[in-house]
Amino acid sequence: MNRAARTDAAVLPRTDRAITAALLLLTTMIAFENMAVATAMPVVAAELGALGSYGLAFSSMMTAMLLGIVLAGPWTDRAGPLPPVFVGQALFAIGAVLCGAAPSFGILLLGRVITGLGAGLVVVVEFVVIARSFAPEQRPRVFSWLSAAWILPSLIGGPIAGWLATEFNWRWVFWVIVLPALVAGGLLLQRRETLRSPGSYSAAQPTASASASASASDARRLADAAVAMGHVGALDDGALDATADAPVADPAVREAADPADDPADERRQHRRTARLGAVVAGAAGVVQLAIHERPPAVSFLTAAAVLALIAVAIAAPKLLPPGTFRSARGLPSVVLTRALLNGSFLGAFAYLPLMLTQEKGLDATSAGLVLAAGSLGWSAGSWAQGRSRRSGIDERTGLVVLGASLLAVGWAAFVGLTLGHAPVWTFAAAVAVGGLGMGLGSTTLSGLVLELSPDHEHGRASAALQLADVLGTVVGIAAATAAFGIWHTTGAHRGFVIVWIGLAALGALGIVSAARCASETSRSGDDVPHRSL
Known part of the structure; x- marks a missing residue:
C-alpha cells in the first residue's frame, strides 16, 4: 500500500469517530468482562457456596453467547444492525447488573446467561457496523484498533478485577462494565442514520448471517478475522495493509459478493x-x-x-464441515483442532484462578497477574506466527502442531506443579507456555481455514470455525466442571489434578488433529484441494 493510501486508511472522517469509539468500547467491555470474571469468580463462588458448580458460570455464558450469535444473523438481515446491537448492549448491561446484585449462585447464572446472549448479539453486529461505516481501505486500521482494544484488557483486566474484589467487593467487577455499554449505545444512537442504510459501501456489504462467521467466543476473534488473509499476527501492520489491498478483505464480505450466490x-x-x-x-x-x-x-x-x-x-x-468429528484431512481437521485448542485453553483459564486462591492461598489480584501471563503468551504467539517464514500449508500446519504441543505441555506441567507444591511463579511460566501455544495455533488456523476452502465458501468455513470455538469452549469447561464436581471433595488436590489431566488430554488430541490439517495433495506439493461444506 502506498503512503497516501496508508494515510487515508489511518485518518477517519470525523463522522466515523463516534462509531469507532463505540466499537472500541464494546470490544474493551467484552474483553474486560472475560478476563475480570475469570479472576473474580473464585471469590464469588466461595461467597455463594458454589465451588462444586464453579464452571457453570463460564459455560452457561458461552452457551447463551452461541444462541445470541445464531439469532443475530437472521435478525440483522431482516431489521438492520440497530435493533440487535441495542438489544445486545441492553442485555449485556442488565446481565451484569443482575450478576453484581445476585444473592445466590442461581441468580448469578441467570445473569451470566443474559450477559452471554447480549454478547453474542454484539459480536456479530460489530462486523456489519464496520462494513456499513468504513471504506474497505479503512477497515484494516479499524480492526487493528479493535485488536489493541482486546489485548490491553486481557493484560490488565485480571489484576484490576482482583483488586476490586479484594479491596472493595466482587460485585463491582460486574458493575463497572455497565457504563461502557451505556456510553457505546449513546454513540451508536448518534450515528443511527449511517447504520440504518448500507450507504456507499453496500457493494461489498455482507449479510449479518455471513458476518456471524467472524464472531467468536470473545473479541480476540476480531483480530483473527482481520489478519487471516495475510497469515500474520494481530499486531502486524503489514498484514493489515495486505488485507486492505485485497479486493474484498473480509471472508464474509467475499462470500456475500459472490455473484453465483x-x-x-x-x-x-x-x-x-x-x-x-x-x-x-x-x-x-x-x-x-x-x-x-x-x-x-x-x-x-x-x-x-x-x-x-x-x-x-x-x-x-x-x-460443521463433513468429516470434522473423525478428523478428516484438510478443513475438517482445522475446525476440530480449533475446538480442541479452545476447550483446553479456556478450560484451564477458568479453573486456574480457583486453584491459586483455594490451594495456594493467593489473593484475587495475584491470581489475575498469573492469568495475565497467559494472555501475554497468547499475544506473543500470535505475533511470532505472523513473522514466521513458513508460508506453505504443510509448514504452517507444523506451527499448529507446535502450538498444540506447547498447550498440552503447559497443562501437563500443572499436574506436577499442583502435586509438588511448586511456587506460584512456576504456574505463571506454565500458563505463559500454554498461551504461547494457543497464540501460535489459533491464529494460524484462521488462515488455514481460508486456504483450504473455496473463495465462495469462505463465509461458511469461517462460520464453522467460530462455531467450533464456542462448542469447544463449552465442552472443555463443562467436562472440567463435571470432573471437579466429582473429585474435589475426595482430596486436597485431586479435583484440580483431574482437571489438568483432562485439559492436557484435549491439547494432546489437538496435536493429532493438527497433524491432519494439511491435505494429502498439499503435502505432495500439488494445488490445494478446496473442500466444500
Whole structure:
C-alpha cells in the first residue's frame, strides 16, 4: 500500500469517530468482562457456596453467547444492525447488573446467561457496523484498533478485577462494565442514520448471517478475522495493509459478493443454520444443567440430558464441515483442532484462578497477574506466527502442531506443579507456555481455514470455525466442571489434578488433529484441494 493510501486508511472522517469509539468500547467491555470474571469468580463462588458448580458460570455464558450469535444473523438481515446491537448492549448491561446484585449462585447464572446472549448479539453486529461505516481501505486500521482494544484488557483486566474484589467487593467487577455499554449505545444512537442504510459501501456489504462467521467466543476473534488473509499476527501492520489491498478483505464480505450466490437461497441457509444453532445451544444448556445436578438415579433431568446429547450429535455435524468429528484431512481437521485448542485453553483459564486462591492461598489480584501471563503468551504467539517464514500449508500446519504441543505441555506441567507444591511463579511460566501455544495455533488456523476452502465458501468455513470455538469452549469447561464436581471433595488436590489431566488430554488430541490439517495433495506439493461444506 502506498503512503497516501496508508494515510487515508489511518485518518477517519470525523463522522466515523463516534462509531469507532463505540466499537472500541464494546470490544474493551467484552474483553474486560472475560478476563475480570475469570479472576473474580473464585471469590464469588466461595461467597455463594458454589465451588462444586464453579464452571457453570463460564459455560452457561458461552452457551447463551452461541444462541445470541445464531439469532443475530437472521435478525440483522431482516431489521438492520440497530435493533440487535441495542438489544445486545441492553442485555449485556442488565446481565451484569443482575450478576453484581445476585444473592445466590442461581441468580448469578441467570445473569451470566443474559450477559452471554447480549454478547453474542454484539459480536456479530460489530462486523456489519464496520462494513456499513468504513471504506474497505479503512477497515484494516479499524480492526487493528479493535485488536489493541482486546489485548490491553486481557493484560490488565485480571489484576484490576482482583483488586476490586479484594479491596472493595466482587460485585463491582460486574458493575463497572455497565457504563461502557451505556456510553457505546449513546454513540451508536448518534450515528443511527449511517447504520440504518448500507450507504456507499453496500457493494461489498455482507449479510449479518455471513458476518456471524467472524464472531467468536470473545473479541480476540476480531483480530483473527482481520489478519487471516495475510497469515500474520494481530499486531502486524503489514498484514493489515495486505488485507486492505485485497479486493474484498473480509471472508464474509467475499462470500456475500459472490455473484453465483442466490440471495434467497442464502437467507434460507442462514435461517436453517440459526435453527440448528439454537438446537445445539439449548441442548448444551440442558446437558450442563444435568452435570450440575448430577442426580443419583435416573430422572427426568437425566433423560432430558440424554435426548439433548442426541440432539447435539444430530445438529452439530450439519453446522460443521463433513468429516470434522473423525478428523478428516484438510478443513475438517482445522475446525476440530480449533475446538480442541479452545476447550483446553479456556478450560484451564477458568479453573486456574480457583486453584491459586483455594490451594495456594493467593489473593484475587495475584491470581489475575498469573492469568495475565497467559494472555501475554497468547499475544506473543500470535505475533511470532505472523513473522514466521513458513508460508506453505504443510509448514504452517507444523506451527499448529507446535502450538498444540506447547498447550498440552503447559497443562501437563500443572499436574506436577499442583502435586509438588511448586511456587506460584512456576504456574505463571506454565500458563505463559500454554498461551504461547494457543497464540501460535489459533491464529494460524484462521488462515488455514481460508486456504483450504473455496473463495465462495469462505463465509461458511469461517462460520464453522467460530462455531467450533464456542462448542469447544463449552465442552472443555463443562467436562472440567463435571470432573471437579466429582473429585474435589475426595482430596486436597485431586479435583484440580483431574482437571489438568483432562485439559492436557484435549491439547494432546489437538496435536493429532493438527497433524491432519494439511491435505494429502498439499503435502505432495500439488494445488490445494478446496473442500466444500
